[in-house]
Amino acid sequence: xxxxxxxxxxxxxxxxxxxxxxxxxxxxxxxxxxxxxxxxxxxxxxxxxxxxxxxxxxxxxxxxxxxxxxxxxxxxxxxxxxxxxxxxxxxxxxxxxxxxxxxxxxxxxxxxxxxxxxxxxxxxxxxxxxxxxxxxxxxxxxxxxxxxxxxxxxxxxxxxxxxxxxxxxxxxxxxxxxxxxxxxxxxxxxxxxxxxxxxxxxxxxxxxxxxxxxxxxxxxxxxxxxxxxxxxxxxxxxxxxxxxxxxxxxxxxxxx
Numbered sequence: 114x115x116x117x118x119x120x121x122x123x124x125x126x127x128x129x130x131x132x133x134x135x136x137x138x139x140x141x142x143x144x145x146x147x148x149x150x151x152x153x154x155x156x157x158x159x160x161x162x163x164x165x166x167x168x169x170x171x172x173x174x175x176x177x178x179x180x181x182x183x184x185x186x187x188x189x190x191x192x193x194x195x196x197x198x199x200x201x202x203x204x205x206x207x208x209x210x211x212x213x214x215x216x217x218x219x220x221x222x223x224x225x226x227x228x229x230x231x232x233x234x235x236x237x238x239x240x241x242x243x244x245x246x247x248x249x250x251x252x253x254x255x256x257x258x259x260x261x262x263x264x265x266x267x268x269x270x271x272x273x274x275x276x277x278x279x280x281x282x283x284x285x286x287x288x289x290x291x292x293x294x295x296x297x298x299x300x301x302x303x304x305x306x307x308x309x310x311x312x313x314x315x316x317x318x319x320x321x322x323x324x325x326x327x328x329x330x331x332x333x334x335x336x337x338x339x340x341x342x343x344x345x346x347x348x349x350x351x352x353x354x355x356x357x358x359x360x361x362x363x364x365x366x367x368x369x
Contacts, residue, residue: 126213134217136166141175141220146235146294148246148275150178150188155216156201158245158299162218175220177241179232181275189224197222225278229271236282236294244282245297246309248275253302253312257319266319276316280325283313287328295334306335 145162147154158176165171178197180189191199197219203212225232235241255262255276265277272278283293296313298305313333317325 129211129213131213131215132167133215134163134167136170136172136217138217138220140172141166141218142173143177143220143235143240144174145176145243145245146179146241147176148179148181148244148278149185149248150180150192150219150222151247154178154245154247154299155199155219156203159216159218160201160214163214163216166218174218176218177235178219178222179235179278180222180224181226181232181273181278183226185224186226189222192219192222226273229273233270233272233278233282233285236278237285237289237291239286239291241294243295243297244279245299246275247299250300250302252300253308255312255315257315262316266316276312280313280317280320280329283329283333284320284322284325287325293328293333295336297336297338299338301339303339304337305339306337310335 145158147158150159162174162176165174178192180186197217199216199219201212201214201216203214204210223232223235236244252275255274257263259274261273262277265272265274265281269281269284272281279296286293296306296309298309302308310329310333313329313335314326317329
């Protein structure tokens with residue numbers, strides 16, 4: 114599917130000043146892998162990377178999405194049917210303050226429960242410079258006795274969990290003498306980088322691999338990507354911005 118095929122009514126799209134990708138998508142190379150492609154990711158990081166490609170001609174920061182959980186199956190189906198394309202609508206307090214944009218920065222999607230080897234391979238790929246995650250606040254406090262966590266501690270090539278994928282991918286990059294990727298949490302959690310590092314080390318220490326522990330502690334970066342929670346909430350309330358994410362079928366039904 115192309116961006117033109119995503120548009121159900123071209124005249125309406127033009128009338129609201131809709132933005133289509135201005136770059137050659139075939140030239141977009143992945144530099145980011147995102148785990149758990151939900152609404153927040155698609156209306157923020159994917160949007161920013163689309164701007165980067167459109168307005169600054171930076172083509173090395175395309176995104177490959179990975180769905181880790183079984184509940185990611187529906188979005189996997191939509192993303193594959195639409196070739197990663199979707200429409201983002203941002204609406205402000207003024208009725209005329211509407212921005213409609215087709216996002217094209219998500220160039221591939223992998224549903225990990227069906228393709229664990231492919232998901233792991235793309236994380237190991239040296240072109241992957243950043244792995245971003247949105248796993249909700251509760252996702253960082255996992256139980257080491259969880260069945261899937263225990264599976265991942267024993268099975269290196271077919272992980273089931275976010276931390277299984279991340280730690281085993283880092284270990285493979287270490288063994289290949291590759292530089293690690295940066296792990297960037299995008300969750301609404303203060304000191305989210307520190308929380309991510311803590312969870313990664315919690316999992317890695319169970320593997321009893323001192324070289325891996327040292328690699329993570331000395332070479333992997335975990336940026337804190339969130340400002341003050343209260344400030345964020347206050348700005349959101351004042352600006353009253355709403356984000357809508359439409360697949361082709363939803364966009365069509367809302368405009369009949």
